[in-house]
Amino acid sequence: MIDKQSPLPIYYQIEEDIKQRIADDDYRSGDMIPSERELSETYDVSRMTVRQAVTNMVNEGVLFREKGRGTFVADQKIEQPLQGMTSFTEDMRSRGMEASSRLLQFERVAAPFDVLRKLQLHEEAEVYKIERIRYADQRPMAIETTFIPAAMFPGLDERVVQGSLYDYIEKSKQKRIGKASQMIEATIADEQQSSLLEVPAASAILHIERNSSLTDGTPFEVVKSSYRADRYKFISDIYRA
Structure with missing residues (x-):
């Protein structure tokens, strides 16, 4: 009281x-x-x-x-610490929520120029383009587009990408994920994003880009995500130098 x-x-x-x-x-x-x-x-x-x-x-x-x-x-926002590197599936699991995905696109394509540069690939290299809607307890949280080198993961298929890519990379392929750099900015949902995320037109969303590498420094992933701003917030501990 x-x-x-x-x-x-x-x-x-x-x-x-x-x-x-x-x-x-x-x-x-x-x-x-x-x-x-x-x-x-x-x-x-x-x-x-x-x-x-x-x-x-x-x-x-x-x-x-x-x-x-x-x-x-209102639905309470999920807090995502900026420290530590986890997959969406691991993140939801740690909160006692069920993570799931709906696959929108899975294909092997020529790497876009910005992805080519970030993954340090040669000009003719191909990547897997994986576009998914990520759900927490059956509610849409994010639209996620992932690019990973096709030559690095030749056995990748639709069954694998329905689950956790990080589990596949670390457990099935025995590769150790090291670190990532992440950029976050506010933007406005377009018509398609509004529909897929089930939010009103022109809602605020969080655009997040993550560039990840293995422990040996090899880049293995570029992820571009659009998160519902009404369901997600990022927190960080900062220290005075």
């Missing part, structure tokens, strides 16, 4: 209490929270104070309003 003697603003304490209730599953995704009148009685504060707390949480994406219906708990 709230402490009216605390130096912390009352609206902030209300926000923290509701967020804790969400974390404790008292309020679950899609649940309607009590009305402003009910919350003002519960916390024994003015409706204006409650409205400020609720509006702040709507702006944060913790809650959402539906006109004429009420205020509801």
Whole structure:
């Protein structure tokens, strides 16, 4: 509950209490929270104070309003640390979520120039182009396009790419994944992305490009992904030099 003697603003304490209730599953995704009148009685504060707390949480994406219906708990964003290198499947598994994919494209193609350069391939080299929708608990999270050298993984097939490529590379091919560089930028979903990710037209999305190499320094992967910004957020610990 709230402490009216605390130096912390009352609206902030209300926000923290509701967020804790969400974390404790008292309020679950899609649940309607009590009305402003009910919350003002519960916390024994003015409706204006409650409205400020609720509006702040709507702006944060913790809650959402539906006109004429009420205020509801939004799907909570998945936190992805920027430290450490994991596959999508490993990442979802660690959160107790079921990862799955829908394959949109799998073919062997001439490497685009930027991919050729990043994978350090010769001009005639071919790559596997793998385009997938990545799901967490059956809900679309990202559109992912992966390029890997065809000569490095000659046995790759559609069955393999339905699962975790990293598992295949490390367990089946006995290659050790070393490190990656990653670029993240905000952009707007086009018509196709909106449809595949099941978000409104012109929604904000996170465009992420990852260039990965094995422990011996050999580049093996370029991944270009479009993540739902309403379901994903990236966190990082930083230190003063």
